[in-house]
Amino acid sequence: MSKTVLVFDFGASSARAMLCRVKDGGFDMQEIHRFPNVPVTEGGHLRWDIDELWEQMKIAIGFGVFNGGFDAISVDTWGVDFGLIGQDGNLLEKPVHYRDSRTDGMLEDVCARIPAETLFEQSGIQPMSINTLFQLNYLMKNDRNMLFRAEKLLMMPDLFAYLLTGECRSEFTEATTTQLIDQKARGWNIRLIEALGIPKRIFAPLIQPGERYGELKQELADEFRTEPVPVFACASHDTASAVMAVPTEEEHFAFLSCGTWTLFGTELRRPLVTEQAMKMGLTNEGGSSSTTTLLKNIMGLWLIQETRRWYNSAQCAGYSFADLEAMARECEPFVSFIDPNAPDFAAPDDMPLKIQEFCRKTGQPVPETPGQIMRCIYQSLACEFALTLAEISELTGFDYKVINMIGGGTKDKLLCQLTADAAGIPAVAGPTEATALGNAISTLIALGEISDISEARQMIIRSGLTEEFQPQEHENWLEPLQKYKNLTRNR
Secondary structure (H helix, E strand, O other), X not given: OOXXXXXXXXOOOEEEEEEEEEEOOEEEEEEEEEEEOOOEEEOOEEEOOHHHHHHHHHHHHHHHHHOOOOOEEEEEEOOOOEEEEEOOOOEOOOOEOOOOHHHOOHHHHHHOOOOHHHHHHHHOOOOOOOOHHHHHHHHHHHOHHHHHHEEEEEXXXXXXXXXXXXXXXXXXXXXXXXXXXXXXXXXXXXXXHHHOOOOHHHEOOEEOOOOEEEEOOHHHHHHHOOOOOEEEOOOOEHHHHHHHOOOOOOOOOEEEEEOOXXXXXXXXXXXXXXXXXXHOOOEEEEOHHHOEEEEEEEOOHHHHHHHHHXXXXXXXXXXXXXXXXXXXXXXXXXOOOOOOOOHHHOOOOOHHHHHHHHHHHOOOOOOOOHXXXXXXXXXXXXXXXXXXXXXXXXXXXXXXXXXXXXXXXHHOHHHHHHHHHHHOOOEEEOOOOHHHHHHHHHHHXXXXXXXXXXXXXXXXXXXXXXXXXXXXOHHHHHHHHHHHHHHHOOO
């Protein structure tokens, strides 16, 4: 009988629990629980509501037992954020959200002592203020006692695994988002940690995808009348899990993981830490099977999500995502563009007003209607994807024939089509639940249900979980692409 994995897939705005197993040469995925991930403000900081998330996890475990049980558990989340465990084994405070303002000025403070180029060369990670390194620098400057009271620092998936098992481990792909991993030695960068004054004892031993954190605590197993099943480390950074589910047989492929953040990249055998890579805003995150995921973080569906939220809250419009997509289709193309990566759009609230102001200050026609706002977002994202593809191709020397679009954003057919149109090559969209599926694949390999990642990707290809979008009228995009390049690359 096929073994079943209880998968927890945490996104920045929602989470889901799924039961996944191999069935009839493909994957059977059953969603048993979905719940919101809503941050709270406590102690003057924006925080993850870890208590509520843990309660929802326990509800999901109960649902999993009720739906036939499971043989293992694995967890993936976003990167960079962490919790601090005290000497009594309890969490010292709720983890702070990466969008909290506490890291304002921290990047500049660190880089005044350690050049950004050195940080990139050592870690392969693009210096960004949200990175764990800069969050820890804030604590060293403003709440040093908190760090020295901590026994262990656990990244978010490791923290959930700790609640399940009581074991402190740091999964490698997630750890790379801290900017504190030595990309050459593939271990904690002790020299950098000591240079920043951070107590090195708080960093837990590293484990790789497919290794165990431990077993489900006996008291939890007793509570839910199940066995103390193993809790495995998947590729627990959600991007790394999603890349495992890219449906390709090519060694060199381009992927576009569509979520709140959109990640455009490729999979390499080793980090690429050249000066050009840094200037292009590329980062090297840990992947499964000792690979490196070279990618660019792009402010993706966040722009669409926040635009919808503003219209529905400020104007009580009641728009669905489908409504906004339909409005965009009706509007004239190529009128105005924004830079999705501009800091103007990083904070929540008033997104349509921010888009209008960006167009105004860059001397472009100002979009007025919801449809015009959405058309501006869609075509700006498509142009960004096309230029990023060209830049990565030039840097790696590989000619990518297809863009593999994965994740929930692939439900947006207009975004998929415009991506193919702008890039001039087909876009293959799906699977939509790539992160949860990649999470499960890692653990199913560890359980012996699948031989390796190549077999898993072939199974996805055969499963019919993808849809292909052929480029249409690519020549009409050439002038807008140059206009967008002048706006975003030549400033």
